[in-house]
Amino acid sequence: MSTLDIHNVYKAYGSVEVLHGVSLNIKDGEFVALVGPSGCGKSTLLRMIAGLEDITAGDIVIGDRIVNDVAPKNRNVAMVFQNYALYPHMNVRDNMGFPLRQRRMPKAEIERRVNDAARILGLEPLLERKPRALSGGQRQRVAMGRAIVREPNVFLFDEPLSNLDAKLRVQMRSEIKELHQRLGITTVYVTHDQIEAMTLADRVVVMNGGIIEQEGPPLELYDKPASRFVAAFIGSPPMNFLEGEIADGAVLVLADGTRLQLPAGRQYRRAHVTVGVRPEHFELHETGWPATVSVIEPTGSETQITARMAGQIVRILVRGRTLVMPGEVIHLQVRSELLHIFEDEVARGSRVLHLQEKQYA
Amino acid sequence: MTSIASPILKRRSGRLGHKVRIAAGVIVSLIFLFPIYWMVLTSLKQPVDIFTTPPTFFFEPTIATYVEYFRRADISRRLINTIIVAAGSGVLSIIVGSMAGYALARVRIRGATTMGLLILLSRGVPPIALAVPMFLVARKLGLTDKHITLILAYCTFLIPYVMWLMRSFFISLPRELEESAMIDGCSRYGAFLKIIVPISLPGLLSTLIFSMILAWEELLFALVLTNRYASTIPVAIAGIAGDTINGANWGALTAVGTITVVPVVIFALLVQKWLIRGLADGATKG
Numbered sequence: 291m292s293t294l295d296i297h298n299v300y301k302a303y304g305s306v307e308v309l310h311g312v313s314l315n316i317k318d319g320e321f322v323a324l325v326g327p328s329g330c331g332k333s334t335l336l337r338m339i340a341g342l343e344d345i346t347a348g349d350i351v352i353g354d355r356i357v358n359d360v361a362p363k364n365r366n367v368a369m370v371f372q373n374y375a376l377y378p379h380m381n382v383r384d385n386m387g388f389p390l391r392q393r394r395m396p397k398a399e400i401e402r403r404v405n406d407a408a409r410i411l412g413l414e415p416l417l418e419r420k421p422r423a424l425s426g427g428q429r430q431r432v433a434m435g436r437a438i439v440r441e442p443n444v445f446l447f448d449e450p451l452s453n454l455d456a457k458l459r460v461q462m463r464s465e466i467k468e469l470h471q472r473l474g475i476t477t478v479y480v481t482h483d484q485i486e487a488m489t490l491a492d493r494v495v496v497m498n499g500g501i502i503e504q505e506g507p508p509l510e511l512y513d514k515p516a517s518r519f520v521a522a523f524i525g526s527p528p529m530n531f532l533e534g535e536i537a538d539g540a541v542l543v544l545a546d547g548t549r550l551q552l553p554a555g556r557q558y559r560r561a562h563v564t565v566g567v568r569p570e571h572f573e574l575h576e577t578g579w580p581a582t583v584s585v586i587e588p589t590g591s592e593t594q595i596t597a598r599m600a601g602q603i604v605r606i607l608v609r610g611r612t613l614v615m616p617g618e619v620i621h622l623q624v625r626s627e628l629l630h631i632f633e634d635e636v637a638r639g640s641r642v643l644h645l646q647e648k649q650y651a
Numbered sequence: 652m653t654s655i656a657s658p659i660l661k662r663r664s665g666r667l668g669h670k671v672r673i674a675a676g677v678i679v680s681l682i683f684l685f686p687i688y689w690m691v692l693t694s695l696k697q698p699v700d701i702f703t704t705p706p707t708f709f710f711e712p713t714i715a716t717y718v719e720y721f722r723r724a725d726i727s728r729r730l731i732n733t734i735i736v737a738a739g740s741g742v743l744s745i746i747v748g749s750m751a752g753y754a755l756a757r758v759r760i761r762g763a764t765t766m767g768l769l770i771l772l773s774r775g776v777p778p779i780a781l782a783v784p785m786f787l788v789a790r791k792l793g794l795t796d797k798h799i800t801l802i803l804a805y806c807t808f809l810i811p812y813v814m815w816l817m818r819s820f821f822i823s824l825p826r827e828l829e830e831s832a833m834i835d836g837c838s839r840y841g842a843f844l845k846i847i848v849p850i851s852l853p854g855l856l857s858t859l860i861f862s863m864i865l866a867w868e869e870l871l872f873a874l875v876l877t878n879r880y881a882s883t884i885p886v887a888i889a890g891i892a893g894d895t896i897n898g899a900n901w902g903a904l905t906a907v908g909t910i911t912v913v914p915v916v917i918f919a920l921l922v923q924k925w926l927i928r929g930l931a932d933g934a935t936k937g
Contacts, residue, residue, distance in 0.1 A: 342830050363836045375827035379849045392836025436835070 292353040292366075292443035292476055293318050294339065299348035301334055301500075308334055310500045311348070316493075319474045321467075323491035325484055326523070330497040333448055336480045340369050340446050352443055363392070368437035369446040372453060374429045376421040376436075382408075383417040386435045407435040410469070427458045434466070438473065445470075445477040451486065463489060484524050488512070496520050518632045521566050527594065529630070530604045532565045548600035550579050553626030566630035569594070569607040574614075578623035581606075583616050595620075687912065694905035701901050716902040717910075724887045724903070726910060733867060733883040734914075735798050740805035741863035747806070748813025749855060753843055755814065756821035757829070767818065770811045781807070782875040789876055796878040804872045809862045816861075820854040821847065856925045864915055884911045 294316040301309035309331045316322050324332040337343040339350055341362035349356050357365050368389070376385050383404055390400040408414045411431045421429055430450060437445060450466070451459045467490055470477055481487050487494045488508040495505040496519070504516040515521035521529045534544040542550040542565060552565070581599035588594075588611060595606040595614060599622070606622065614620055693701055695712040720726060754760065755767045785804055786795070794800040824847065832842035848855070870885040877886065884907065891903045 340830075340834055342833070361838070362830075362833045363838065365834075367834060369831065369834050371827040371831060373825055373827055375825065375831035377828065377832070377846055377850075388832075389835035392841075436831075440835075 291318055291474065293351075294444055294476055294478065295349075295351040296335070296339070297349040297351065299335070299338065299350060300346045301331070301338060301343065302346045307346075308500050309338075309346075312497075312500075312502055313348075314495060314502065314505065316476060316478065319476055321470050321477045321479065321490060321492045323479045323481060323487035323494050324497055325481055325487040325494055326497035326503075328482060331500040332480045332482075332497045335497070336369075336446055336448055336478060339444070339478060340367055341365050365444075366440075366442050367444045367446055368440045368442040369448065370430075370433045370437050370450045372449040374421075374433040374453075376429055376432055378421050381418050381420050382413060382424070382432050382435075385421065385432055386413075386439050389436060389440050403439045403441075404435075407439045410438070410472075411435050411465075426454050427462060430454060430462055431465075434469065438469070441475075443476065445475050447477065447479040447481075449481055450479075451481075451483075459486075466490060485526060488524070494524075496523055498523075515566075515630065518564060518566070521630055521632070525568055527569050527605045527607065529566045529568050532567070532600075532602060532604075534563065534565070535561050536563055544600045544602070546601045550600075552631075553629065562633075564632040566632060567604075567624050568628070569605040571624050571628040572604075572606040572608075572622045573624070574608065574612075574620055575623040576621055578621035580619055580621055583614055583618045583620055586612070586614065586616060588612075597622075690905045690908050690912075693901060694909045696902065698902055716906040720891075720903045720906055724891065724907060725882075726884070726887065726907065729882055729884045729887050730910070730914075732798065732877075732881050733885075733911075736801045736805065736873075736881070736883060737863045737866040739798065739802040740809055740866045741859050743802060744806050744809035744813050744862050745855060745859045748810040749817045749848075749851075749858075750843075751810065752814040752817035753821050753847065756818045757826070758839075767814070771815055774808055774811050778808070778871050782871055785872065786875045795876060796880045796882075798881050800876050801873060801881060801883070804876055805866045805869060809865060812865070813858050813862060816858050817851070817854065820851060824850065853925055856922065860919070860922055860925070863918075867915060868911070 294314075296312060296314040296316075299309060299312045300307065312331070312335060314322070324335060326332050334343060338345055339352075341357065341360060345358050349358060351357065352365060352367070377388065380388065386404045386407055387400045390403060395403075404417075405414075408417055411434060413428070413431055413435055416424065416428060416432075421432065424432065430453075433450070447466070451462055454462060463486060466479075470490075479487070479490060484494075488511075491508060493505060494508050494511050496503045496511065498519050504511060504520045506514075511520060511524045515524060515529075518531070522531070532542065532544060532550070534542040534550070536552075537543050537549070540552045542552050542563070544550065550565075579599060581597040581604060583595055583597045584603075585596040586593060587596070592610065593608050593612050595608065595612070597604055597606060597620065604622075692708070694716060695714065696707075696710055697713055697715075700707055700710045751770075755763050760766070789795045789800050789804075828846050828850070829837075829839070829842040832846045833839060837845060868885055869883075870889060873883045873886050874889060877883065888904060888907050888911065891907060892899050894900065
């Protein structure tokens with residue numbers, strides 16, 4: 291058990307820089323998820339923590355020790371890989387005992403720890419099997435078993451559930467969460483699946499293009515995304531974005547000339563803004579913005595409506611069932627405190643858009 | 652014409668295709684095996700039966716040629732020499748070559764590909780161009796007619812061979828295996844020995860077998876670098892074939908030829924399980 295501090299870390303392959311100064315402080319026992327699209331640098335960062343990649347600049351500190359130049363085997367971290375990386379020539383028992391044998395632990399102690407881990411993970415009947423005789427979920431458990439027997443300072447997970455089918459993924463997700471609650475070991479978990487990140491982590495770190503876009507508790511990222519990127523990435527189905535010009539103080543004029551009334555009583559610093567609305571925040575109301583329904587997708591507990599509004603597609607999520615039919619015109623309303631307004635931050639280029647401090651009515 | 656072919660017809664034509672393939676296989680095998688069959692047959696003939704026309708297939712077999720040439724051509728010692736040299740160069744090249752192949756496959760070295768290509772290119776040099784300089788070096792070092800000289804000489808072409816075969820084998824293994832081992836407490840070297848080598852055993856063994864066969868039948872370097880003490884069987888065959896005084900003794904030639912082939916065949920039969928598994932593993936392992 292240990293803290294993990296990342297100070298202004300850079301990574302470059304030759305002249306190509308892939309991490310542009312990342313800092314992150316992880317508390318003892320905290321579960322942090324690194325999430326982002328492929329190529330955002332999340333796996334690279336994880337591999338740097340493990341010691342599998344060199345650190346171009348900056349420091350990685352585990353506990354109170356700078357580990358920049360410490361070999362992976364001496365960092366006391368355990369890692370679970372996406373393809374499990376089980377040793378194919380060893381049975382389950384030997385796979386789980388391997389890290390302990392490498393540390394020349396007494397046989398009896400190895401036996402005890404492997405049996406304990408096997409009991410926790412329900413692997414007892416499989417101890418003599420070779421990896422190739424296991425199902426995907428069982429392999430995944432063995433990989434976790436191999437990590438927990440170590441009793442490491444830090445757990446590292448690199449997209450551990452990506453190779454499992456949807457049902458098993460949900461099951462293993464809760465097993466990982468339970469395991470973390472039980473063992474309380476500092477954990478860094480890399481995934482491209484924002485649902486996984488949201489459900490598992492104490493804190494979610496959204497990465498994009500080699501920097502941290504935003505970090506915080508899952509619901510904070512959902513409620514107050516710091517950039518349009520985070521807003522689009524967190525939440526499913528994703529947030530709707532309407533781009534337009536501000537006119538007459540509080541009217542959003544869309545590209546096709548449609549005028550949408552925005553909450554009055556606030557100052558817009560720039561003429562060009564993007565308005566973000568989560569699908570679940572739309573309400574059907576006679577006085578709202580008009581939209582034409584194109585598709586209705588009921589799932590029982592909720593219904594997703596796809597509609598065209600001013601030439602743009604918007605997704606609307608309503609609880610329960612709806613009598614709305616395709617082709618029908620509906621009117622959408624959003625409570626003003628649930629609107630996300632992003633303004634172009636021209637000085638920093640157009641990539642990062644800032645959320646103006648929100649007005650809570 | 653795809654839509655009307657009935658399943659039965661297809662199956663029948665499939666079966667026919669299967670038969671044709673088997674027949675073709677048998678014919679090709681016969682073409683390749685016949686010279687060996689003829690060699691063994693000739694080696695068992697009396698000298699008078701060898702040149703009869705038409706050739707005889709039925710005769711009273713004799714092992715007189717074997718008995719005589721085992722003594723005259725010093726076959727038993729040459730056999731031992733060949734085994735020492737083939738095993739020595741095979742094992743040495745597999746150790747050095749697999750490590751080199753691993754380094755080329757995994758370690759980030761500047762110019763690794765160029766380095767690998769250069770080593771491979773060295774195999775493009777005709778051996779005859781290397782034989783004379785090698786002889787001069789061996790003589791300067793006082794290493795002519797020694798087993799170690801041949802072993803080292805054979806390594807010059809076996810190591811690139813092993814290196815390239817094993818490199819592609821190692822590339823096909825998931826990188827995470829070693830990374831996991833390194834996190835679990837191994838150095839890179841330890842991960843190679845404890846994880847990669849055991850997994851690659853079939854590939855390593857089949858490569859070892861091929862290397863040993865290449866060394867077993869090598870003639871040129873053996874001819875140039877050895878004289879009597881470390882001379883190998885192919886040199887003996889060349890000696891018999893090139894006997895300008897008495898003319899080529901075909902009985903002796905085929906007898907020694909058979910002696911050369913038999914150990915390879917026995918060896919290949921013993922290890923064929925590994926050989927086939929190794930070749931298949933190298934091709935498909937993900």
